[in-house]
Amino acid sequence: MENNTWERFQNAIKADNPEEALRILESEGHLMPERKAEAEEIVKKHKKRKVKIDQQALMDAAMRDDCSGFCLACGAENYGIEADGTKGECEECGERKVVGAARLLGIV
Ligand SMILES: [Zn+2]
Structure with missing residues (x-):
């Protein structure tokens, strides 16, 4: 079950969709806390890397x-x-x- 969530999270990141990745994390309550922290870190980095040009x-x-x-x-x-x-x-x-x-x- 947990691996499944993690996989979907990774897929969302790969698809360049950090918002969806976060949603997956938040809708699944059974992630280990360490993993959740790691995931949030990944989302943060991903968002930073994505530059919005006006x-x-x-x-x-x-x-x-x-x-x-x-x-x-x-x-x-x-x-x-x-x-x-x-x-x-x-x-x-x-x-x-x-x-x-x-x-x-x-x-x-
Ligand atoms: Zn520059």
Whole structure:
């Protein structure tokens, strides 16, 4: 029974759905406390890794066509990025994961 819950939890994480993973945890009362703590840690990490880029800001940047890009690591808006660039260095976090706005929207 417990393995089943754990498996479903892992599947939800793999499917990039931490909300569903949490729901599975909460609806099943028989997980061992250590496992539950471990699971919550995984969900937390997963959420942190998932960066939300402001869709409105992204659209605006693409419309302006002024070499704006967004960092896939932290979500920060960067400037001086080629429209189809994919490896710009982020001014915010230093990762080379800045992608041009138009590229992100699939325009170029
Ligand atoms: Zn960044």
